[in-house]
Amino acid sequence: MVKKFFERFYIAIILLFLYAPIAILIVLSFNASKSRAKWGGFTLNWYKELFQNEDIMSALTTTLIIALISSLVATILGTTAAIAINSMKKTPRTILMTITNIPMLNADIVTGISLMLIFVALKFTLGFTSVLLSHITFNIPYVILSVMPKLKQLSPNTFEAAQDLGASRVYAFFKVILPDIFPGVLSGFFLAFTMSLDDFVITHFTKGPEINTLSTKIYTEVRKGIKPEIYALSTLMFVTVLLLLILINRRGAEKKAPVRKV
Amino acid sequence: MKVLNKSTKQIENSSGHGLHVPRVYNVKWLSFPYIIWMAGFIIVPLILIIFYGLTNKEEGFSLENISLIADPVNRKALFLSLKLSLTSTAICLLLAYPLAIILTNIKMKSNSFIVLILILPMWMNFLLRTIAWQNILEKTGIINNMLAFLHLPALNIINTPTAIILGMVYNFLPFMILPIYNVLIKIDKDVINAARDLGASWRQTFIKIILPLSLPGVVSGITMVFVPSLTTFVISTILGGSKIVLIGNVIEQQFRLGNWHTGSGISLVLMVFILLSMAILSKSDKESEGSNLW
């Protein structure tokens, strides 16, 4: 059918649009010539240079460490907060949820600037810690918003039932509630991790001279002229993420799309 | 074994849904770490911006920073930003909606595969993706090289507003596709079938049933595209050659040059503007409470 053809064609075009630039980056990572437009022959040189480049490697490590720690802390703070908020009356709940939404609604430039202002006001030297604290701050809302729906889906009586059967509060939490909301907690964690990895603006405003994340390092390179090692790095990142996502998809829970009844 | 009989107290469930931790056990304290964090890192910083925005260098209260938004330079930047971000949002919507519909009709083994394919570019570093476009659009870039090969005149897109729009659409399109797609697949096929059975044409079904039901997703998508594109300074720096000055660039420049008061003033105006538009938008979507992320 013509309709089917157009549909497939449309999808293909969009996918082409989305992936063309990435394909170009990958191709350029093997380009022997530093120039962007001329092909100078196939080489693996840039990959070698990449691993020897101290600056980029340390930026990569910093990025990963910050992402990991900030999402862990955010997950803990966010999950506990979500549980607490969910048990509140309507008014305090609405207030807290509104404030939770602020970092997400606000432009990240405003969030970044406001965080910088407070660090400076407290005479807190900008560096690794200031970036870490900022990342935790913008990660928590994502965790809360991932966990809340799961909390809402829980049966109200499970907790009580567990305790009726003799469980202590803590035991009931870890054995009964946590497993049920775990998908939400996990997706909150991954969401926070992703947001932290990709962040540029907030890190840009809250970092000190010693710290560079991948994004800020790339930004400084843009102004000077891109080193081909960056292309090698981007290719490796793409392949890593592709493999990860395929793995997760294979193992992953089937998303039950809850049917929306009107 | 201890038998806890406090739990059998009947307590009115005022929240109406979800995990009901009997208030006797008072888990509100669990939120204290978060509240302290929030106060310190969200509320106080915002107050600081308000403070800087409403004072001038001599420590006096002043509206001059706010009025700076009316300054011709800033006004131009603001209007340009609005123009570009609205255009990009509209383009994203026009491109994303049909795609979402097509995707919901595809029978695939698991629809998370689709989500995966669409998310994947998002996982590439935002700057790298934008830089890739610089490569494509440059005077000596890919497109112009191909055109030169075909003896066609060169396209001068780089460093113009068009390049910026391209960059915005490219970066934010997945954010528009996903929410709409997520809402569309949750629509019960039975509802659509019922409508058809009752004699509605495809067009009527679409306008009366699908469109209204998809609105929360649309609103979500618009939010996730409009705000970042309005306030970006990275895209305009990389693809604009410092010739295109958006409101994000103005704010970033003010802070880089140390003019915290003027920078905060402009940020304040921008913040209020965004919050107002979001409030208006969310009127049409009361249920979500912001949980329409995925």
Next chain:
Amino acid sequence: MKKLTLVFTMVLGMCLLAGCSNAGEKVYVYNWGEYIDPEVIDLFEEETGIKVVDDYFESNEEMYPKIKAGAVQYDVVCPSDYMIQKMIEEDLLTEINFENVPNIKNIDPSYLKSSEQFDPGNKYSVPYCWGTLGILYNKTMVEEPIDSWSAIFDEKYSGNILMIDSVRDAFGIALAYLGYDINTTNETELDEAKTLLQEQYPLVQAYVVDQVRDKMIGGEAAIGVIYSGEAIYTKRENPDLEYVVPKEGSNVWIDSWVIPKNSRNKENAEAFINFICDGEIALKNFEFITYSTPNSIARNLIKDEDIKNSTVAFPDQTVLDRCTTFQYLGEEVESMYIDKWNEVKSQ
């Protein structure tokens, strides 16, 4: 529970690792981009055991507020002449203890004398590099040899011009072309310059600072505004490029090392400056960054006769006579310049 404990220990371990890099002697250097040979830094670290933490800025106007705000404490910074003048006036710098910088004797006295324009008594600064501001053009992409600023305002090069993204330099060029003093405070003259720059806007391919090098080497533009120090490097990479200081006059500048008042490692800073002033090191640095050095020992050691006597790197008096140094014009006039520059760029 065990898994959780394991994860927490790992995280803690990483935190400690991240914090570990903070031990030992350090010196925080705040410099222009690509303005020092990385091998020179390595040599310094090897010889003294002091770790160099470097940060970069693109313009004096960007560097200044960071020093003023003090959110980050830098030990040694490399501003330009007029900015040093401003920082001295605002008491942001500390006097250098020259007993720790004996290599200052390697600096040619004529540069120390010029420095007195902005640092009377030479108490706060040590000259690092100097040069002129001029036009770099690609011989094969222009119609005739360029010798005037008119080329960057000329319609026939529309879309092929790379203009410098720096307020004083841009206005300095416009003012020089119009025949005015590049340090003028006269608003009418500034408005004329502004109009000229506004008319140039549609002809400009991009406003750049550091990127101009690679773009000119790559042949992406025919004409660029550039500091003389870039000229040698770019010509080396692309022999079609020529540098000229236009006949209407231009700017001659000195960048010097200074130590901010809130520096925490002053002696390390002085050791750093002293190291840079060593003749052999200065020579090595010069060969990498190709910016003119005020170090007379280094100059004499330059092996390549062409470069040693290059009029680009070491212009003769006729060129220098038509160049002026920027002065600090005071906060109000500075704001005026910046406002007008913003008006130019926001079209």
